[in-house]
Amino acid sequence: MNALFALISARNLEFVRDKSALGWSLLFPIIIIVALVLVFDDDNPSLYQVGVYGEVHQLEQVKALKHIEIIYYEDLEQAKHKVSRHLIDGLLSGDSYWVNPDSAQGYILEQVISAKLPELKKRAISGKAVRHVEWLLPGIIGMNMMFSALYGVGYVVVRYRRTGVLKRLQVTPLAPWLFLASQLFSRLGATVLSAAIVFVVIALMFDIRPQGNVLLLVLNTLLGSAAMISIGLLVASRTRSDELCNGLLNVISWPMMFLSGIWFSLEGSKPWVRFFADCLPLTHMNDANRAVIIDGAGLLDIGDHLLFLVAIILICLGVASRSFRWD
Amino acid sequence: MSVLLSVRDLTHRYGEFVAVNNISLDIQPGECYGLLGPNGAGKSTTLEILEGLLKPTQGEVLYRGRAIDKTFKQEVGIQFQSTTLPDYLTVYDCLKLFASFYQSHTPIAHLIKQCQLSEIADKLHYNLSGGQKQRLLLALSLINDPSLLFLDEPTTGLDPQARLHFWQLVREIKQQGKTIILTTHYMEEAEQLCDRIAIMDRGQFIAEGTPADLLSDNFLPQIVELEGIYSQQDFGALPIRLSKCAGRTRVECHSFNELMTAFKKAAPSLNGMSVRKPNLEDLFLKLTGNELRI
Numbered sequence: 001m002n003a004l005f006a007l008i009s010a011r012n013l014e015f016v017r018d019k020s021a022l023g024w025s026l027l028f029p030i031i032i033i034v035a036l037v038l039v040f041d042d043d044n045p046s047l048y049q050v051g052v053y054g055e056v057h058q059l060e061q062v063k064a065l066k067h068i069e070i071i072y073y074e075d076l077e078q079a080k081h082k083v084s085r086h087l088i089d090g091l092l093s094g095d096s097y098w099v100n101p102d103s104a105q106g107y108i109l110e111q112v113i114s115a116k117l118p119e120l121k122k123r124a125i126s127g128k129a130v131r132h133v134e135w136l137l138p139g140i141i142g143m144n145m146m147f148s149a150l151y152g153v154g155y156v157v158v159r160y161r162r163t164g165v166l167k168r169l170q171v172t173p174l175a176p177w178l179f180l181a182s183q184l185f186s187r188l189g190a191t192v193l194s195a196a197i198v199f200v201v202i203a204l205m206f207d208i209r210p211q212g213n214v215l216l217l218v219l220n221t222l223l224g225s226a227a228m229i230s231i232g233l234l235v236a237s238r239t240r241s242d243e244l245c246n247g248l249l250n251v252i253s254w255p256m257m258f259l260s261g262i263w264f265s266l267e268g269s270k271p272w273v274r275f276f277a278d279c280l281p282l283t284h285m286n287d288a289n290r291a292v293i294i295d296g297a298g299l300l301d302i303g304d305h306l307l308f309l310v311a312i313i314l315i316c317l318g319v320a321s322r323s324f325r326w327d
Numbered sequence: 328m329s330v331l332l333s334v335r336d337l338t339h340r341y342g343e344f345v346a347v348n349n350i351s352l353d354i355q356p357g358e359c360y361g362l363l364g365p366n367g368a369g370k371s372t373t374l375e376i377l378e379g380l381l382k383p384t385q386g387e388v389l390y391r392g393r394a395i396d397k398t399f400k401q402e403v404g405i406q407f408q409s410t411t412l413p414d415y416l417t418v419y420d421c422l423k424l425f426a427s428f429y430q431s432h433t434p435i436a437h438l439i440k441q442c443q444l445s446e447i448a449d450k451l452h453y454n455l456s457g458g459q460k461q462r463l464l465l466a467l468s469l470i471n472d473p474s475l476l477f478l479d480e481p482t483t484g485l486d487p488q489a490r491l492h493f494w495q496l497v498r499e500i501k502q503q504g505k506t507i508i509l510t511t512h513y514m515e516e517a518e519q520l521c522d523r524i525a526i527m528d529r530g531q532f533i534a535e536g537t538p539a540d541l542l543s544d545n546f547l548p549q550i551v552e553l554e555g556i557y558s559q560q561d562f563g564a565l566p567i568r569l570s571k572c573a574g575r576t577r578v579e580c581h582s583f584n585e586l587m588t589a590f591k592k593a594a595p596s597l598n599g600m601s602v603r604k605p606n607l608e609d610l611f612l613k614l615t616g617n618e619l620r621i
Contacts, residue, residue, distance in 0.1 A: 163411035168467075171378060172428040173400040327380075 048109050049268055051079045053093035061116050062092070068112075071268040084125050085294065086135045087265040096123045102131045130294050133206050138289035139262035141195050142224070146256055146282050148191045149228035150235075150249050153183050157236035158245045161327065170326035177321040180237075184229050184317070191225045192218070211296030217289060220302065223309040224285025230316035231281070237320040256282040284308045329392070331356045331475060331506050332377065337386035339372050346372040347383070348530035354475075359497075359507040361521030363514070363607075365615050369530040370510050371479075377508065378405055378477055390475075401430060404473035406464045408480045412452050418463050419448045422470065429471040442466040442496060458489030465496060476500065478509045482516060494519050514607035524607070528615050538607055545613060546605035547579040551586055554599035565589040579605070 047067040052059065053076045063070060071088060073079035082088045083098050089105040090113070091098040097113050097120045099106035113120060160166045169179065196218070202208065210217060235248045259266065259273065260282035266274055277283045288305035291297035299306075332354040339347040347369045354360050364370050375381040377388060379395045390399050412421050419435070426432040439445050442462045447455060452463060461481055468476060478497070482490045490513075497520055501507065511517055517524050518538055525535040534541055547568060557576045559569060565586065568579040580586045583602050 160411075160413070164407070164409065165411050165413055167380075168405075168407060168410045168412070169428075171380065171400060171403075171405045172425065173397070173430075174428045 048090070048105055048112075049088045050109065051082060051088045051091040053079050053091065055094060056092045057095060057119065058117055059092070062113075065112065065116070069268055080125050082267060085130050085290075086132055087267045092117075092120065095119065096121050098123050098125050100125065100130075131206075133202075134208055134294055135290065137199070137202055137206075137208065138293060139260070139286050141198055142260065142282050142286045142289065143257065143262050144198070145191050145195050145221070145225050145285075146228050146253060146260075148194070149187060149225050150232040150253055152191070153187050153229050153232040154236045154245050154249050155242070157183060157233065158239060158242055161236075161325070162240050162242070166326040176324040176326075177317075180233050180317065180321050180324065183233060184226065187229050187232075188222065188226055191229070192221055195221055195225070208293070210293040212292035212298065216292050216297075216299060216302070220285060220288045220292065220306065220309075223306055223313070224281060224288075227281040227285075227309045227312040227316070230313045230320065234316040234320040237324045256280050259283065261286050281309055281312050329356070330354065330389075331391065332508075333389040333392070334377065335387050335389070337373070337376060337383050337388070339369075339376060339381070340384045345530050347376070349386075350527075350530075350532050351386075352525060352532070352535070354506060354508060356474075356506050357501075357504050358522040359501055359509060359520050361517040361524035362508065362510045362527065363512075363517055363524055363611060364527035368527040368615075370527055373527070374477065374479055374508070374510060378403070401471060402473055403475045403477065404468035404471060405477045406461075406468040406479060406481055408483065410464055410467075414453070415451060417449050417451055418444050418455070421452055421463060422466060425467050425470045431472075432470050433472045435470075438466045438469060441469070441499070456489075457485050458492060461485060461489070461493060462496070465493075469500070474506060476505050476507045478507060480510055480512065482511070482513065490516070514611055518607050526611060526614055533614050534610070541610055542605050542607070545610055547581055548604070549580050549583055549586075550603055550605050550609065551578045551580060551583060552576070552599075552601045553578065553595050555595060557595075562586065562589045575599075 049069045049071055050062065051071050051073050053073045056062075059070075062068060073082075073091075076093060079088075079091050079093075080098055083091050083100050083106075086100060086103055089099070089103060090109040092113075097110075097117075099110050099122075110122070157166075166179075199217075203210075231252060232249070235252070236245055239245050239248075255276070257263075259277040260280050261277070262282075266277055284305040288297070288302040291302050291305075295301075330353045334350065334352045337347055337350050338345065350373065352360075362370050362373065372381065376383045379388075379399055388395055390402075413424075416424065419439075422435045422438060426435060439448055442465055444459075444462060444466060447459055447463075450459075452460070455463060465478075465481065468478075481497075482493050485493065494516065497507065497509075501520075507520075509517070509520060521538065523535070523537050524541070525532045527533070534545075536544070547566075553576045554574070555576065556571055556574065557569070557578070559567070562578075566581065567586065570577045578586060
């Protein structure tokens, strides 16, 4: 029994004396909770998001309902597009309403509309309604790639530094940028290849046919993955501490989890949240992949996203190879 | 012959602590130079500076008359005290990987033969025994056919057989004309391998020279250890040096026969008596002190 308590006590000391681990275990949940509260600071987050364009009869009756958020749009076609892409649950305009037949929320919303605003007429959304799985798939694959990219290089480089692998490499003529490039390319191959396999399997299972050019998907996935690996290399470029590396990677990966449009769309959220989301590489990769798969977007359509990813790669790799430390 | 590595007025401080205090040395091509000293003497810091890993606070290190630059890494080989290699690589994979870092390299097959790795070439490196691992690390440090080789405590932790084996490899490397800088805690190793040694203590060189010169400067030619306590009077006017420890007397003398003849009392029992030549271990303890450092 003594041994048990002695071991518990030794482990507790180890944990408490490792300041960075202790710091993170306390600080991290606080950061996450505060961040979530800031991003979704409504007392009761809305269950349904309804787009409104122009005049709508008896809109007040809808507004009076709880748990429904009204988002105003300037462009009817754009708003309809959002419905078809599951970005909002329904759309009201004039004497009509639109819902996505493939959306569970849309179905419930339809029941509410027909009860409260019976004179509104249902209109079919023009074009193909996107199934939920088509919307979800690029996001889930993107999330998987993000974790594989960030943690896959971050941990390995820090472990190499701590155990002395890097010290041995340092006394060879190997240049830091060459070492970083080798980590980038080996991880890039693994990440993109596994993403491709997952995509093909799911696409066959659910009969998903990308509307756009598959090569464009590959290009976008390569750039997105390289951008996130570059961030991982930047984080790991100096530190010797596993815990610090883990903490920094958490700080980077969690916002992408929530804000890069994996689980829910940021439709109707505050401008600063949108802005923040637009600074994350995963947002751009997800948006570009969805545009290619669902809308058949071409190179020019997703050019902005690709340029952003290239910029992230260049900046992170540049800073990482300048600040890189072998020991 | 011109000096291969020249160190002038080297000082290194960590904050207030002076780790290396104004040392100078010249390494001649083809020699094996031993850097000895107790733990914390400043050996590791000195070595890291000579290896080009650490910038000294003061002083300069010249390789072939020039400051250490990029070509230095192409021409030196370094075996650290312990090195971790990337996981899941075989001995052969490791050699191939390190060979790729250099403009030109020794043929891998040649290194495998030289360092006797052929039987373990396909083994994962973390499954090697201590001696095998050190031989692999030695092979890695030889991969660029270096002119200057650093060996940092290469046989620490090896069993006596593996150590003897390793020494033989180092002798063969010396025969190829390579210059070696070696640190070790084993005085026998220094005696076996080094042409010149320096003993470091508290950041300074307290002795430097060939092992033979240092021993003849510091000791009389023979050491006789006797059971029981004796003093100078017991030996008349014979020039000797005495020290006592734990009921035994250690006598340094010019000749064992002279000592025995000079004995005033009945000759001591041969039981427990030893006659030997002074060695570097004696020198090390004499210069750095017998007392335990805390």
